[in-house]
Amino acid sequence: MTLPDGSVLEVPAGSTAAQVAERIGRRLAQAAVAARVGGELVDLSTPVDQATTVELITLDSPEGIQILRHSCAHVLAQAVLRRYPQAKLAIGPTIEDGFYYDIDFGQPFSQEEFSALEEEMRKVIQEDLPIHREVHPRQEMIRFFQERRQPYKVEILQEITDPTVSIYRQGEFVDLCRGPHLPSTGRIKAFALLSVAGAYWRGDEKRPMLTRIYGTAFPTAAELQEHLRRVEEARHRDHRRLGRELGLFAVSDEVGQGLPLWLPKGAAIRRTLERYIVDLELRAGYEHVYTPPLARTELYKISGHWDHYRENMYPPMKVDDEELVLRPMNCPHHIMVYKQAQHSYKELPVRIAELGLMHRYERSGVLTGLARVRGMTLNDAHIFCRPDQIKDEFLRVVRLIQQVYQDLGFHDYVYTLSLRDPADTHKFVDNPLMWETAERVVREALDELGVTYRTDVGGAAFYGPKLDVDVKSVAGKYETISTVQVDFYLPERFQLEYIGADNQPHRPVMIHRGVISTMERMTAFLIELYGGAFPAWLAPVQAVVLPVADRHQTWAQQVLARLQAEDLRAEVDGRDEKLNRKIRDAEVQKVPFMLVIGDREVENGQVAVRQRGKGDIGSIPAATFVERLARLVRSRRLDLDLDRV
Template sequence: MSEPTVAPRKPHRITTKIDWWRAAVQAAAVSSSASPGKGTPALSTRMPMPANGPLSTSTREGQSTRVHILDDPMPDYGEHEATDDPLQVLRHSTAHLLAAAVVELHPEAKYGIGPAVQDGFYYDFDFGGKSISEADLPAIESRMRRLAQADIPFVHEVLPRKQAIEEFAKRDQIYKVELIHDKVEGDEVSVYRTGEFLDLCRGPHVRSTKDLKAFKLMRVAGAYWRGDEKKPQLTRIYGTAWQTQRELDDYLKFLEEAEKRDHKKLGKDLKLFAVDDRVGPGLPLWLPDGATIRRELERFIVDEELSRGYLHVRTPDVARLDLYRQSGHAQLYSEYMYPPMKFEDGEELELRPVNCPHHIVIYQTELRSYRDLPLRIAEIGNNWRYERSGTLAGMNRVRAFALNDAHIFCTPDQLMDEVKGAIDLALYFSKVLGIDEFSYQLSTRDDVKDKWLGTEEQWEDAQAALAEALESMGQTYKRGVGDAAFYGPKIDFQVRDAHRREFTNSTVQVDFQLPQRFDLEYVAEDGTRKRRVMVHRGAAGAMERLFSYLIERYAGAFPTWLHPTQVVVASTKDEFNDYAQEVGARLRASRVRVQVDTRSERLNRKIRDARLKKVPFIAVVGEKEAPAGHVNVNDRTDKQVEMPLEAFVSMISAEIAERRR
């Protein structure tokens, strides 16, 4: 099993090579912090705690620093993780600036939360039934700039709990009052004032609004209060903020390019997949060209797994609910599961959210010996998981997907080699598919014990095994506390889409729990029965998510071996249509996917249409090529070469067989 876990995800940052712009921003922040007053506004140095307790007010006189960071941890108000990242501090302050501007323009507005997020910030508002759209953003942004120029200080105060509730209540800020009741422990409440605007906040912030110079409001979306569909839907305004105008301009240019690569747009333009409300959200339809790419991916994955000793199986999409009760999914994974199908005889069937219980049952179809281990059972199996409609995104996050999944049953002595083998397979898939930038996260459990199965010792052993495997292969990694599966820790291969949103593509998980719950044993060499270890691994992840990544990675210009149409044969005139058909037939005989264009159109139109489909090769045939048995080959770089047909067949066949990028 891989992908979403029941443990709530906490924000974390992982730097990858693709973050060239973020590295530049951080370097600028360090430089400007060292030289206040020169270039970019200085941000963030850690302030020592006064002897008499927490800072109560951020003042500006005589201070060269622009951020006050409290050494004692402030309470969690549901906004964000505490950070001393200068850019995140600046963005959080800009979120406050946004809320202050909205309240000035719309006094009736009630504000929810406004954290810094990757590449920007947002704030949630309740406008009391008033419709706010992107057409309203310029006016809000203009008011933000006016407030920024007014040089208003960010003032930090710690209020008695009762006074804080009264302050927000008299402003009719019901969401802040709710947060104080639900999230704030103790008798003191941390708030920040920016002029007349008051916000429940841990900080830290920049010193003054004048330090907020390079920002832009981006879009408007809907969001349920506190992520609960039973609570009011608020208006979420997104923005981005940077330390300099140049960095902002560079980011906006990046977004233009990312938009061109967006898999939802390209999926529609290239007719790869579709989503229709009559079928349902999160249930994409694979169109013929998209299905062709999927078949190629599955063949590649299955063939490689078979060559590495995996045994591929097929299992049903449903099972009795009791199977998931035994595995623990019904108790600890229920938020991702659909309601069971209940029948008159009392039987309850469940759409499977994972494949592991089915593979365990296959293991138990016969008594296994130590000679049978390691046993590697693999499947590209359909999984069904409930995702809230607001989290669905094209092919990247769906409700029905095909998961490249495998479960390795092994002895404790074999565990390390099997984990390393699973990592190596994921690395091989990444290399061939062009997943060049990724990072590793070792996802572990947190201290909330009722979310996890097993003993502390079992978890420590499993975590140590995964860490040792990564380190022995020379791989660096971050830790994601609380991101583990409920039955064990895992290694997550984190990649980013064209918008630099991070997601998990592959996983390797060590599990001591399900072997115990299912009493999985093998006959050891001495004839005794012993418990075996189980490794869950998804080397390529879900086909849908992988597909979304590849669309954006290649901007639709897939490598030849993956492209649904590898060659377009275009005739220059109708009299050469018969030869064009001969060329097409010869290519098909070599298992090349080809389209023969014999329309009564100009050659330039035929070439243009093939270019729009991002076809790797266009073979032009006309009065020069037909008599000689040649083709004039155009590739995606506009390079043209005339060659014998058989030479072209050999060339493209080799490129496909070698899966060249």
């Protein structure tokens, strides 16, 4: 057989992966947890003598760690059954950074029971039970799990079509599983149970809610500790925490859930973003409008939202003879803007943009700080174009997105093209020709851009295919920030027209697009991305002037005035506190620049510049600093290096 390094190894007939490892070396044999044979992961106990290639998997590889965690999930299940023999096991997969097991305890289960459970798991690990794979006829296993009163396992088995299935046995514990697994439970060195939460069986709200226990495992205790430390550190970047600590936004019970208040400093960030994106869009040929956040219910009946989206809308209110609703999106208003005039084919595309205030009723459990709210302002636009312009407009939007991401410092993002599920005529507008055309044009545009994308069948909007751009957050999750949607449907609903070269009316196509998402979500994202330490152009306070003593106040105020004259956001910390204290507070508030002013600076018309996170970088004339900071801000550089501007 061939090894990964290209060498060839002869082994006796019937040799297992473990024996191959032994032949290669004792250290490897001890470290190996599984093997990859012909591209497939298998247990060490698998005979591999017929294989052409064998690669041994250790805990140094991502696959090895996954196997470790998967086996740890089994140990958890085993411990659960020892302590709760009546528990019904559902599924126990690995996830990024850990694993979970869904279990029906038939009674409330709380996190307080973790320590006892962990104790039992440690026993299972100490027993060092060998883990065996067995393959049996599926029907036999259905009976087997019926006898063991494991209905969820039976249900899974009933949906499997293979004639045989594999199970894994460790001591008295048996689980239905594809594997592979560690050779024995004793190989688990470091694990922890983390949290407990409810999860619907099969992810279906209408099915029973199970108890999901989350845990994780690492090759060594040190790595586990390191992971727990990282999780703790991530908590400090949480935008809700930073939002309070830095005075950016607040949510108040009196105002209502999901209805955040933008405090002055958060508003400064938002205003900066708004001015930035509006200017950029104006340059890109968009026309910005203002339309009201309310409309007659009728408008949404025409658009179809009333039928398809009502559960996410606030209920209507009756005023005089009108019935009004808070708008959940801006498209109908923008359509009405388009309809205010006749349009010639020569003036298309018409790009109507707005920072549109919308309200959506979101279920209470999903509300999260600024990231998920009920009242939000979307960086929205609707492009009305001819069918032959779709591809070009689509390209222009994606390029705009790419530029914005560069300015905001987003480097890690993925494109997802969401298509309809042709079988689901309930969710998606039933018009196959329309869908096929839209999907083809979008694919062509993406190919032309040369971007790689994944596809999500069934993820489209009800009116057309969409491209989502998901940006990797600090937490490692990808969050949808931008979206581009082709829509052949609303123009039909609203009877939109343009006059073609043939002097006949034609139907335009709409492209819905959001580049920087809602102001709320984007701000939340940026807070976490930068951990509150914003680049200068976004920082709510760009410089704080720190007079050393009272006699320096006058010059401090003059420096402030010069900063403000250049539209820089600055403050004077005139409190009766020592310099050290003012510096500490400014650092904690993550202000990019601190300008210390004492006798020397007053005398020379200078400021002693201290850069956030770096310290004293020397004194320069106040005018020089103002000019450099203004340039830095204008350049939208992501670093604070004043010498490079």
